[in-house]
Amino acid sequence: MHSLRMDVECVKRFFIILVTAGLLTGCSSRQPAPGSQDKTVPGFGLEGKLDPADWAEFFPREYQTYLLNLEGGSDHSTFRGSDAFDRNSAWPFQWVLFDGWGMGKEYVESRGHTYSLIDQLKIDPARRAAGGVCLTCKTPYVPELMEQMGIGYFSLPYDEVYAQIPENYNKLGVSCIDCHDGNTGELRLSRWTITEALAGLDGVPEQFNKKQLSMLTCAQCHVTYSIPKDEDNNSVDLIFPWHRAAWDNITIEAIEQQIKEDGLYEWTHAVTGIKLGHIRHPEFELFTNNSFHYNIGLSCSDCHMPEVTIDGEKTRSHQWTSPFKQGLESCSSCHGQSRQELKDRVISIQQDINKLFTEAGFKAAQAAKAIEFANNTPKADEALLSEAKEAYEKAYYRITFIGAENSMGFHNPTEARRVLNDGLRFAATAEDRAREAVIAAGVTPPAVFDLELEKYPYNPEENRAYNFQEQ
Numbered sequence: 512m513h514s515l516r517m518d519v520e521c522v523k524r525f526f527i528i529l530v531t532a533g534l535l536t537g538c539s540s541r542q543p544a545p546g547s548q549d550k551t552v553p554g555f556g557l558e559g560k561l562d563p564a565d566w567a568e569f570f571p572r573e574y575q576t577y578l579l580n581l582e583g584g585s586d587h588s589t590f591r592g593s594d595a596f597d598r599n600s601a602w603p604f605q606w607v608l609f610d611g612w613g614m615g616k617e618y619v620e621s622r623g624h625t626y627s628l629i630d631q632l633k634i635d636p637a638r639r640a641a642g643g644v645c646l647t648c649k650t651p652y653v654p655e656l657m658e659q660m661g662i663g664y665f666s667l668p669y670d671e672v673y674a675q676i677p678e679n680y681n682k683l684g685v686s687c688i689d690c691h692d693g694n695t696g697e698l699r700l701s702r703w704t705i706t707e708a709l710a711g712l713d714g715v716p717e718q719f720n721k722k723q724l725s726m727l728t729c730a731q732c733h734v735t736y737s738i739p740k741d742e743d744n745n746s747v748d749l750i751f752p753w754h755r756a757a758w759d760n761i762t763i764e765a766i767e768q769q770i771k772e773d774g775l776y777e778w779t780h781a782v783t784g785i786k787l788g789h790i791r792h793p794e795f796e797l798f799t800n801n802s803f804h805y806n807i808g809l810s811c812s813d814c815h816m817p818e819v820t821i822d823g824e825k826t827r828s829h830q831w832t833s834p835f836k837q838g839l840e841s842c843s844s845c846h847g848q849s850r851q852e853l854k855d856r857v858i859s860i861q862q863d864i865n866k867l868f869t870e871a872g873f874k875a876a877q878a879a880k881a882i883e884f885a886n887n888t889p890k891a892d893e894a895l896l897s898e899a900k901e902a903y904e905k906a907y908y909r910i911t912f913i914g915a916e917n918s919m920g921f922h923n924p925t926e927a928r929r930v931l932n933d934g935l936r937f938a939a940t941a942e943d944r945a946r947e948a949v950i951a952a953g954v955t956p957p958a959v960f961d962l963e964l965e966k967y968p969y970n971p972e973e974n975r976a977y978n979f980q981e982q
């Protein structure tokens with residue numbers, strides 16, 4: 512298993528100095544060196560140190576790259592980037608699909624890890640309505656909250672739980688302690704959510720190798736999750752809906768099955784009145800389901816934490832961002848073509864997925880409007896309408912699975928296409944059944960439904976949808 516190497520002598524001196532003089536003076540070399548497996552050597556003493564600045568003492572180079580997460584910028588990327596832009600206006604059908612809950616009020620592109628909590632404080636309060644549970648992925652203080660308050664913190668108002676975070680920690684985003692042990696420096700999982708989810712997943716390896724563990728540190732957050740609700744719509748838990756799935760094969764079908772069987776419904780769609788679950792950023796699920804890069808043994812960090820040289824020393828970059836922003840450095844060991852050629856290839860894959868995503872998304876929006884129309888048509892055929900609603904739910908999960916995933920399909924183009932094609936098909940079925948339900952009542956529906964985008968804070972300048980003619 513992977514371990515951080517530390518300078519044994521330096522660490523010994525560190526402790527002697529600490530004990531004898533109560534002072535902390537500089538070690539000549541604070542860089543990790545071989546020896547961390549030696550359990551007789553005291554550890555780094557960073558357990559409970561949530562602030563990455565405290566870790567800089569031992570790991571100045573990793574910390575230096577970590578600070579680069581503060582950089583913004585979106586020019587490097589066609590569909591994502593590191594500035595907060597309005598993702599509903601970028602794909603305007605999402606205004607219709609998300610109407611009725613937080614996502615439909617505001618859905619912004621994420622920035623770097625250092626902003627995870629800061630950005631959450633800035634968003635529309637409607638997005639935090641689920642309560643303290645929202646903090647689970649955003650602050651390194653969450654394991655402490657869990658210890659102090661238990662799962663009671665999930666359902667308390669967000670602001671009340673946020674107020675429990677000590678001031679010196681209450682702006683911190685993703686931190687060293689989220690992925691590393693504070694004593695040994697080794698990679699470790701800090702969130703009970705992933706441990707519980709793995710326990711419910713079929714075929715999980717008994718021991719994780721270095722690559723798997725590295726990837727699972729990301730899977731603590733870059734996964735879809737569900738927030739089970741009680742009768743009063745209070746959030747009572749946070750789970751990864753993997754209980755019908757298997758390792759290397761977490762499909763949207765298995766997730767959907769669990770949402771339905773376990774009743775993981777979180778909101779009611781304002782346009783159609785349908786109760787729905789939701790799919791959030793399934794990077795881990797999409798990538799590990801038979802993608803070519805996963806199949807040849809890559810993990811997230813191979814592409815997102817390229818090796819960089821700082822002060823003459825090789826370091827894994829801790830700037831987690833689009834590989835485009837890092838000049839595709841991490842790809843060059845395998846891909847011989849020029850960086851520009853490789854970038855063009857990635858973008859062409861993304862454009863292809865974007866086209867399908869947009870087509871399926873607009874189709875689902877048409878379906879939603881058709882169902883709304885049928886709901887408002889007296890004597891619309893009940894059976895057909897309920898078939899329409901069933902198909903809409905299926906379309907919604909599939910389209911959102913790829914839309915919420917952050918690589919615009921690049922992490923697994925084959926699976927992205929499969930899921931979107933199904934999404935498009937279900938959306939078309941939903942629209943057809945809803946139209947038939949209306950026609951059965953002797954009413955002629957319009958040829959194309961108006962999406963009424965003017966009802967929403969739609970900003971056409973953000974539009975990144977494929978230039979797709981509706982109908």
Ligand code: HEC
Nearest residue numbers: 515563566570573574577685686687690725728812826827
């Ligand atoms: C999101 C998870 C995550 C966070 C947060 C994180 N690391 Fe890491 N770190 C990793 C992973 C994964 C690797 C191993 C990469 C590999 O070898 O595949 C790693 C490797 C390292 C290494 C050893 C390898 C090297 O060449 O750099 C050190 C030292 C390290 N991290 C220190 C830190 C420090 C200090 C912080 C906080 C400023 C930090 N890490 C934050 C995931 C994380």
Ligand code: HEC
Nearest residue numbers: 592593621622623626627630648729731732811815831832
């Ligand atoms: C504790 C939760 C957490 C962990 C662990 C985590 N991430 Fe993130 N990640 C986030 C959040 C939250 C954001 C969005 C930040 C925001 O809202 O501004 C994000 C954003 C990103 C981005 C996009 C940043 C940008 O510039 O747009 C990348 C790339 C990324 N993470 C990769 C990784 C990788 C690779 C790992 C594992 C080594 C990892 N993350 C582990 C929570 C996490």
Ligand code: HEC
Nearest residue numbers: 588591592729733794795798804809810811814833917918
């Ligand atoms: C083969 C290399 C590769 C692997 C492996 C990989 N990614 Fe990516 N990732 C990319 C590329 C390329 C993009 C697209 C960047 C863009 O569009 O700007 C991307 C995009 C992302 C983004 C959005 C970045 C942004 O700018 O908003 C996140 C988040 C992310 N990946 C997380 C992960 C996680 C988590 C894993 C592991 C489960 C992973 N990636 C595995 C190459 C990779």
Ligand code: HEC
Nearest residue numbers: 803804807809813814834839841842844845846853856857
């Ligand atoms: C460990 C080696 C390795 C690394 C690192 C790697 N790749 Fe790949 N990549 C491959 C292999 C092998 C294939 C499959 C080639 C095939 O099947 O034709 C592939 C396929 C691809 C394809 C699809 C080719 C096509 O034309 O359909 C693209 C695009 C791609 N990689 C981009 C990237 C990018 C971007 C990165 C870095 C962010 C990256 N790769 C990192 C080995 C790697």
